[in-house]
Amino acid sequence: MGDIDRAGVEKAYERWAPVYDLVFGKVFDEGRQSTIAEANRIGGRILDVGVGTGLSLSDYARTTKICGVDISEPMLRRAQQRVRELKLSNVEVLAVMDAKNLAFADNLFDAVVAQYVITAVPDPEATLDDFIRVLKPGGELILVNHIGAETGPRRMFELAFAPIARRLGWRPEFPWARLTNWAARHGGVTLAERRPMPPLGHFSLIRYRKN
Numbered sequence: 160m161g162d163i164d165r166a167g168v169e170k171a172y173e174r175w176a177p178v179y180d181l182v183f184g185k186v187f188d189e190g191r192q193s194t195i196a197e198a199n200r201i202g203g204r205i206l207d208v209g210v211g212t213g214l215s216l217s218d219y220a221r222t223t224k225i226c227g228v229d230i231s232e233p234m235l236r237r238a239q240q241r242v243r244e245l246k247l248s249n250v251e252v253l254a255v256m257d258a259k260n261l262a263f264a265d266n267l268f269d270a271v272v273a274q275y276v277i278t279a280v281p282d283p284e285a286t287l288d289d290f291i292r293v294l295k296p297g298g299e300l301i302l303v304n305h306i307g308a309e310t311g312p313r314r315m316f317e318l319a320f321a322p323i324a325r326r327l328g329w330r331p332e333f334p335w336a337r338l339t340n341w342a343a344r345h346g347g348v349t350l351a352e353r354r355p356m357p358p359l360g361h362f363s364l365i366r367y368r369k370n
């Protein structure tokens with residue numbers, strides 16, 4: 160089965176950008192709001208990776224300082240427009256950047272947020288490593304993601320749908336074990352929470368604390 164590559168993801172999101180808010184605005188909203196509530200609880204300097212069209216930017220507390228990065232320039236252009244229109248002066252940086260090679264110093268952010276991103280990158284484990292690198296000790300990585308079923312008909316469907324989903328830019332079969340294996344190998348993080356999220360609880364809000 161072909162895997163995700165950067166050029167493919169960029170192409171997919173170039174196509175998604177004009178209609179993204181319409182298609183994915185409402186359906187993923189509870190996951191987005193819940194992640195931002197967790198980020199606001201922590202406050203300080205926050206990195207939003209795969210910020211996309213910036214649907215969440217206005218939900219961050221105005222007392223936070225936000226850096227948003229994304230691999231797709233067409234998605235980011237929409238985020239920039241949103242920042243201007245809504246006068247979001249707490250958004251300090253919006254930049255094209257690969258989630259796996261963040262151009263930020265170590266131990267810089269109080270929280271790193273990645274909504275619906277980690278299952279769409281070519282190398283999720285290396286990407287998670289870089290999220291933790293830029294987090295301050297005690298800081299939190301806050302993810303919301305589709306997590307594939309372990310067994311049963313949903314697993315069969317997700318495996319069957321995977322090749323089409325690759326072309327749309329994500330992996331529907333991404334298993335929870337991949338995250339637990341990554342955390343065990345990394346050794347510097349503690350799972351703080353896994354919370355089921357709509358639609359249908361097939362998504363999860365996941366928080367890791369940097370030790």
Ligand SMILES: C[S@@+](CC[C@H](N)C(=O)[O-])C[C@H]1O[C@@H](n2cnc3c(N)ncnc32)[C@H](O)[C@@H]1O
Nearest residue numbers: 172209210211229230231234257258274275280
């Ligand atoms: C499903 S969208 C989520 C956008 C936004 N977080 C939201 O909740 O609406 C995934 C986003 O991740 C971005 N992305 C995919 N691969 C990336 C990478 N390697 N580095 C940075 N961003 C990436 C895409 O361009 C897209 O904007």
